[in-house]
Amino acid sequence: MQTSAVPDLAHTHARPVHWLATATAMAAVVAAAGLLQPRAATASQAGAPGTGSAAAAAPDPAGVQLPLECGGAKTVVTGKASGDLDGDGSPETVAVARCDAGSGTPPSGVFVLTQGRGTGPRVVATLLEPLEKQSVKDFAVRDGAVTATLLGYSSPDVPSCCPDQQEKVKWRWQGGKFVRSAPAQARSM
Template sequence: MQTSAVPDLAHTHARPVHWLATATAMAAVVAAAGLMQPKAATASQAGAPGAVTAAAPAPGPAGVRLPLECGGAKSVVTGKASGDLDGDGSPETVAVARCDAGSGTPPSGVYVLTQGGETGPRVVATLLEPAQKLSVKDFAVRDGAVTATLLGYSSPDVPRCCPDQQEKVKWQWQGGKFVRSAAL
């Protein structure tokens, strides 16, 4: 019989104690990896120009140019409410505004504002155009939805002081846009 040039590898036979030691070491590595997780990923880098963080306050309507055509009259914000409407972790503000008329019930506009980074708050959506000639009552932001009662007129003969129609509506972010539906 010829002797092998390789040393005897009798110590390489796996015994149950070797398997137990290997399993214990692997369990320790997996447990350590589970404890050392990186911070949660965000869509924007902290400190990056224009980055909005969850701690950012809701934008206010003061100083924002709302798309209202008031002629020589001023526009007035009659209501505002904030909440995270699109699920991105940053609050948006919904502002109800109208022209400051001397009498009657001027139509309202409903606008969604978001932080615009260094440029300040900006309008990102119009939920109700003043051209629809509706007024807004019982306005709120709850559970990611905007709810309101819209007041309108059945005909041009109805005095503008006294709306004779109402509709309860809800706007909710779906598929990348605000969708209007009847509120229950």
């Protein structure tokens, strides 16, 4: 008679109830992460010319028609941050938006908004065109610059669900326009 040195580990066999418990736990973690977001960034400079004593409010992208061609689908703002990008003492808002496609990885657009005088907010610059077929992650506005990681595709054969290239970029206001810079190499994923 031969005995086994390893006891029968019946509890190591995955059953549907284990997968259900794992999925429930993951859903709870994702929901908690969604609720625990930092407050929106605001920037103002006290005493800056033309600002008066009250700080200007950053434009809200919810009230702006973003230049996206969604073919009947809704536009979704996936990120926004504010700061004084052009040094005029008033904050601009940078919005990352895409069409609500429902599957795959729809391309993003990155838009700069300003508060119009006597009118509502308006788009004044497009930093990333959706036609470039890239999506955005790690997006921020810091020290007068917009930074992001762009995800893209090495060829049309790569499925839209799974970008296989990434590039870190920065946009800064210089000489009356936004100038894009990036490290010398793009990194594949």
